[in-house]
Amino acid sequence: MRTSFEALVLSILLGITLAISLTVGPLVTGQAPDVTAKYVAGNLVQDAQTAMKDVAVEYKTGLTAQQIVYPLSDPGSAEISYNVMHNGTHIAFYIKWKDETKDMPIGDVIDQFPDAVAIQFPVFKGELPYVCMGNTQNPVNIVMWKSNTGAEALVSASAYGRGQVQREALQMFESRTRPIHTAPPEDQIWYSDAYYDNGEWMVVLIRPLGSTSPLTPSLEPGSTTSIVFAVWDGAKDERGGLKKTSGWLTVELEQAAAPAEATTQTVTQTSTVTVTAPGKGGVPGWFVEFAVVIIVLLALAVVYLLARKG
Amino acid sequence: MVMVLDKCIGCHTCSLACKNVWTDREGQEYAWWNNVETRPGVGYPKTWENQDKYGGGWVLEDDKLRLRLEKDKHYKPPSLNDYYNPFDYDYEQLFTQEILDQQPSADPLDMYSREKIDIKWGPNWDDDLAGADVIAPHDPNWNGIDKQIYLNFKDVFMFYLPRICNHCLNMACAPACPRKAVYKRPEDGIVLIDQNSCRGYRFCGIACPYKKIYYNWKTGKSEKCIFCFPRVETGQPPACTLSCVGKIRYVGVVLYDETRVPEAAKAPEDQLVKAHRELILDPFDPQVIKEARDAGVPENFIKAAQESPVYYMFKKWELALPLHPEFRTLPMVFYVPPLNPVITVLDRNNKYSADYNSIIPAIDKLRIPIRYLANMFAAGNEEEVRKSLKRLLAIREFFRRIEVEGQSKAEAAAVLSEHGLTVNDADMMYRWLALGRNRWVIPTSKKELRVTLTRRGKGPGMGGRQRG
Known part of the structure; x- marks a missing residue:
């Protein structure tokens, strides 16, 4: 039961992460x-x-x-x-x-x-x-x-x-x-x-x-x-x-x-x-999107740990 | 719109009215938003009904509708060779020619280059069956008919086919446009091309199975019949309708169930006319009236729908038929098929008269083959054509019995009831078809409709679904 719950949580969060990754699209980087x-x-x-x-x-x-x-x-x-x-x-x-x-x-x-x-x-x-x-x-x-x-x-x-x-x-x-x-x-x-x-x-x-x-x-x-x-x-x-x-x-x-x-x-x-x-003020768009991805990944880790404890 | 083909005299006044109002300008010389063809014939552009060549309309595959254009993107837009090379005449010549025995003449000039040209084709080249032995065999409507029989002099037949944009319910032009420039006005169903959005790709022109979208080489954008919307909004008929000498055109509002449009467009071929009719709602049904009101349809549109000649001729009496329903665009211009010519026989006194005793059973012996009309107006379903022609003959028989034989209306009504009509229907038909009264019932339009008619469903219109 716990295993399937973990799998559910994981798949939802991975889905969210994937969706956000697709949404942000390519970012301007410092490449040559x-x-x-x-x-x-x-x-x-x-x-x-x-x-x-x-x-x-x-x-x-x-x-x-x-x-x-x-x-x-x-x-x-x-x-x-x-x-x-x-x-x-x-x-x-x-x-x-x-x-x-x-x-x-x-x-x-x-x-x-x-x-x-x-x-x-x-x-x-x-x-x-x-x-x-x-x-x-x-x-x-x-x-x-x-x-x-x-x-x-x-x-x-x-x-x-x-x-x-x-x-x-x-x-x-x-x-x-x-x-x-x-x-x-x-x-x-x-x-x-x-x-x-x-x-x-x-x-x-x-x-x-x-x-x-x-x-x-x-x-x-x-x-x-x-x-x-x-x-x-x-x-x-x-x-x-x-x-x-x-x-x-x-x-x-x-x-x-x-x-x-x-x-x-x-x-x-x-x-x-x-x-x-x-609507993006002075903060670069890529920074906002990068931060969102990090937050979601952290959330994923926290929920996963909580699920294991439960 | 309904056009009664028996009444068309092929005078092209409609085409000229349209030309003078809308397309008498550079870039549209070749374009006749309204044109009149002679049938049998190849039409304008040549053999436009042949979708293997032009790629128009929808194809039903696995219960899904796909644009033929989408299945094979290599279809090309028609060329000037398919339409005709627009020409003018050198009228100056009439005044400058030296005096000769014969009348002065004006040489034809290419409208673009202004150079003399040899005219080889025109928008009504096959007028009155001119050159029919050469042209008529290429008419795409001979399917299932031994056309050689009908090309013999004694068996030859002809009728005129006036055409405008059909302002279809299931347009092929609109979804073909990647720029979403083609749209259907929800308030009256008129299909328009937004000239600000059009980029001249001509996908719409290929997708339109009626070839009623014309590329303007001057502006680089496509154009089409606008159903004279500035006139219609003020309750006036389109220029083609107003100017029609034969009084063949009828304009009115119909209420229809928009949600069932895709289902109707997917009906089996022989059921397409029936499915199309079923979309049209009874404007006297209290439930329909309530839903129309709920949807924001104003009272003057509901009233107009109740007096609409289009409702009666297409839906109630089933006289009118759509042009090539097999293209699955659900066209909203309908045609009452022609009986022409009226059958006459030598009677006992050696005088020509109508063979009224056998007139209805003789329906299959009319000069125009039923099959030909069925190919054109009913996706091959001959029964739809027979039903319409029988009712047209029944109304003639009804009035003949009264006027010639002195029967009472009640006595003569037997011929009507035999074909599902009433005396009241006959009186209405007589006023519309014979006298040509009240041929258009057009409510004035309000801009506010564009805002209030936001939800899909039962909408007013001489068309009406907006995609996307």
């Missing part, structure tokens, strides 16, 4: 960055054709077909090569990937889809959002470039991909809102240029480091942020969830070596706004 956004003095290369020739793509990341949420992609993978650099006022992403067909539906075309690439950022500092486009408590900021319409900033905030059962298991009881919004005009701060040659895209995405909008995270030299890449192949009718994505990658912005000068003509907003996740 995956990518370093190098500081370069002067102008960032804005022209994609020039970038294809002159910008060395130092990093490679494998992308895998999105297989979590409806509609599921065909199994598959892709690889992007890229470089990230900043000049103290603006940050540039140079992204290159192979695509056998240049899919750029323009005009009265209703059955074709564009090639596209996107970079996802957390809106808040602290705990990283759910990799599949965030949730209402922890949204993401996305820049999506499409071959036919260029770059657009988006905000996604509802983990739409998780089914009701998954959401409840993860204590995500927030009401489902519109999963993705076009960001307001003040967040449309991205410059883009693209060039396709010999079965390969080069897309240049540049934005000011600073942001006046709470929906767009400010980036500062010396700080770290996280990104996720996604690409779509229009020839395969890829759109929405039919895509290939990376996991979260950490990007460290090198310190500026000298006082920054505005060197690109993208936008003029350069002021900085620091935003933290709502």
Whole structure:
């Protein structure tokens, strides 16, 4: 009898621990960055054709077909090569990937889809959002470039991909809102240029480091942020969830070596706004969650000991 | 909405009214939220009923409904080749052509490029059976029929099929949208696409088995018939209905049991029409009225449901049928199938007249094969079509006995009771179907309904369940 009671208590507490572990998700840690956004003095290369020739793509990341949420992609993978650099006022992403067909539906075309690439950022500092486009408590900021319409900033905030059962298991009881919004005009701060040659895209995405909008995270030299890449192949009718994505990658912005000068003509907003996740005060999210796990484990030990005594 | 197909004259006024009000703009040139097809024919887009090609609707597997699109995600949205290449005419030519013996002409122009084009197809290309020997064999509704017989000149038949979005109860478009941009308004059942949420993925367009969602290449978002909701909210009929020359369209409210929608959508194919009818509630039943009131349905909606031509034609008299119920979306636009043409025979005096003595037994000898109509309106269940056609003939016979043979109403009523109808039913049918009076009974809507109708259950509507 005592044995079965202990087993019951143990399984309940282990269940709670597991649920909490799943809920907290990945934490920002002090690990070495995956990518370093190098500081370069002067102008960032804005022209994609020039970038294809002159910008060395130092990093490679494998992308895998999105297989979590409806509609599921065909199994598959892709690889992007890229470089990230900043000049103290603006940050540039140079992204290159192979695509056998240049899919750029323009005009009265209703059955074709564009090639596209996107970079996802957390809106808040602290705990990283759910990799599949965030949730209402922890949204993401996305820049999506499409071959036919260029770059657009988006905000996604509802983990739409998780089914009701998954959401409840993860204590995500927030009401489902519109999963993705076009960001307001003040967040449309991205410059883009693209060039396709010999079965390969080069897309240049540049934005000011600073942001006046709470929906767009400010980036500062010396700080770290996280990104996720996604690409779509229009020839395969890829759109929405039919895509290939990376996991979260950490990007460290090198310190500026000298006082920054505005060197690109993208936008003029350069002021900085620091935003933290709502309701978490000054305590980092990961600390709270770590403490919860420890408390539960201690509770587990105490109950187990009491049960043995009884 | 109910459309009485015998009365449609194929004038396309409905399509033009809709076009002028809603889609006469860049990005929607090819889109006809309302279109009129000629049957037999392939329709618009071509062979839209062929779900092996287009991937629309639901599939019942192991007692579960799955989107056909979900089973095979490689279905593509229709192309302009499937619809048609929208064209205009170079009207300037009419004024600038040199004077010739023949009338001046205006060359067709591609609406996008404004270049001259050779027109090869249009949204009503098979109008009046034009080119039927080539086109009609590709109609997907020939299943179980020796179509060659009906393509012979003396046996050929035709009727018009006007189509709008069916504002289905068990929409396939809404669950197909990963962005949850498609929704059904609980207050009146109108299905809309939130243009702020739509990202132009076109899953909805593939999932809609009626191909009534149109991608706007200019805005990059999908659009559809909005049932003229700004008009409906103020008690006015949609533009297509108001403008209908043949007075074929009837609009009204029905009360239905929302909780039974999934069960009805899973009925066996030959029971789908019956299951659909069973969802519709009797607006005179005190229990239904009480529950509707409890659910926040306002009095003017309950009253409208009691006067609704849709309730009578679909539910009470079982005259109207849904278009392709086998798609399992429970469409809320219904069709009274056509008898056309009226059977005439040479009588003793060598004059053509209705063969009224055998008119009802001759139902299977009507020009349009029952099987064809059953394939289109009853998932192949011929009895549903026969029941509807027999009642349509019974009402004609009833009034013929009174007007031509001088029988009293009581005497003539025998033909009605034989088919489950009463004299009162016949009078109502006469007013609606023949005279075309009170074709729409539309209560004015209140924004507050959106707040009060929060619980699921018996809701008002020309549709009505909200998912998610």
